[in-house]
Amino acid sequence: MTNLKSKIENPKSVVILGAGAWGAALAKLAQINGHEVRLWSRQGFETMAVVLKDADIVVSAISMKGVRDVASLVKSCPLSPEIIFVTATKGLDPQTTCTPSQIWQTEFPHHSVVVLSGPNLSQEIEEELPAASVVASKNLVAAHQVQLVFSSSRFRVYTNPDPIGVELGGTLKNVMAIAAGVCDGLHLGTNAKAALVTRGLMEMVRIGQILGAKPETFYGLSGLGDLLATCNSPLSRNYQVGYQLASGKTLTEILNTLPGTAEGVNTCRVLMQISQQQHITIPITEQVYRLLESEVTPQQALDELMLRDIKPEYNQ
Ligand SMILES: NC(=O)c1ccc[n+]([C@@H]2O[C@H](COP(=O)([O-])OP(=O)(O)OC[C@H]3O[C@@H](n4cnc5c(N)ncnc54)[C@H](O)[C@@H]3O)[C@@H](O)[C@H]2O)c1
Ligand SMILES: O=P(O)(O)OC[C@H](O)CO
Secondary structure, rough: OOOHOOOOOOOOOEEEEOHHHHHHHHHHHHHHHHEEEEEEEOOOOOEEEEEEEOOOEEOOOOHHHHHHHHHHHOOOOOOOOEEEEEOOOOOOOOOOOOHHHHHHHOOOOOOOOOEOOOOOOOOHHHOOOOOOEEEOOOOOHHHHHHHHHHHHEEEEEEEEEOOOHHHHHHHHHHHHHHHHHHHOOOOOOOOHHHHHHHHHHHHHHHHHHHOOOOHHHHHHHHHHHHHHHHOOOOOOOOHHHHHHHOOOOHHHHHHHHHOOOHHHHHHHHHHHHHHHHOOOOHHHHHHHHHHHHHOHHHHHHHHHHHOOOOOOOOOO
16 A cells, blocks of 8 residues: 555656547646656657657557557557556457457557556546546556556545456446436436446446456446446436437437547447357347437337346346
């Protein structure tokens, strides 16, 4: 354990890849702590090689669709063998169904990869409201280094030894946030929302266990915590997708005006591939998928869920 008051004895050179909402908020957190921070974006003027020079920690806050290309670009640059990679993306690769940390670890097998995830709506972080998050890695020394970079009196960071669980907690909840937006958009009430989020958490645990996560991780900040934040906040882009679908807008109309990325749309499609390959029962995700594909209306999706076979609570 480290006393926060004595923390900035060793400032790091931190590179943030992606200057979107989350990249900018993470850059601010590290800067406030006295670290040297450089931001790379595909619209920027500096080359990746120049930005990465002398970096200690490289944080990816790129949307899922860009992770593979950006990781290969980083690989083409000269790098110190000591660099720690941090991934803050909440998505799944549609081609391989891999998580972002699996992509980074495959590209950089000899480097430590740390997952950063938690209930972290970027606008609230930018406003310096208090929040907590998790850094997870098989290498807990590396996770602790990243914990020191971001921890402050406004941002409390915990370490965790289950990177795939922490990563999937943040990724799978985006699909549930779309469903929660629909629930609120249809004015279904507090009981319905509680049922949806609780059953959604069970669905997340079921998928997560098959993909190698520890079930208990989903009851922490990156699973339950992020569900509570994202399923209840109009600041969440995923929640907004669901809310606006319930009001009758098409997905194309919604995505055309959404500020930034709603990863749950792509994640839902990838989860349908995984559930078919692995025979996992994911009824809420399936209805969100059918809604996104315009196969059902929000009301029909609700009816399908309510009229499923009755069963014990702790059984599929
Ligand atoms: N905004 C939040 O509150 C928040 C919080 C935690 C995690 N996240 C996650 O962080 C990731 C980024 O979210 P965001 O809110 O910053 O999204 P954003 O849309 O604001 O920014 C996305 C960033 O990715 C870059 N990008 C996209 N495709 C790219 C490509 N092909 N090549 C290079 N760069 C590319 C964009 O240029 C931009 O810098 C998402 O996976 C999201 O789920 C977001
Ligand atoms: O705006 P969203 O829906 O991508 O949510 C942002 C973060 O994941 C909340 O933790």
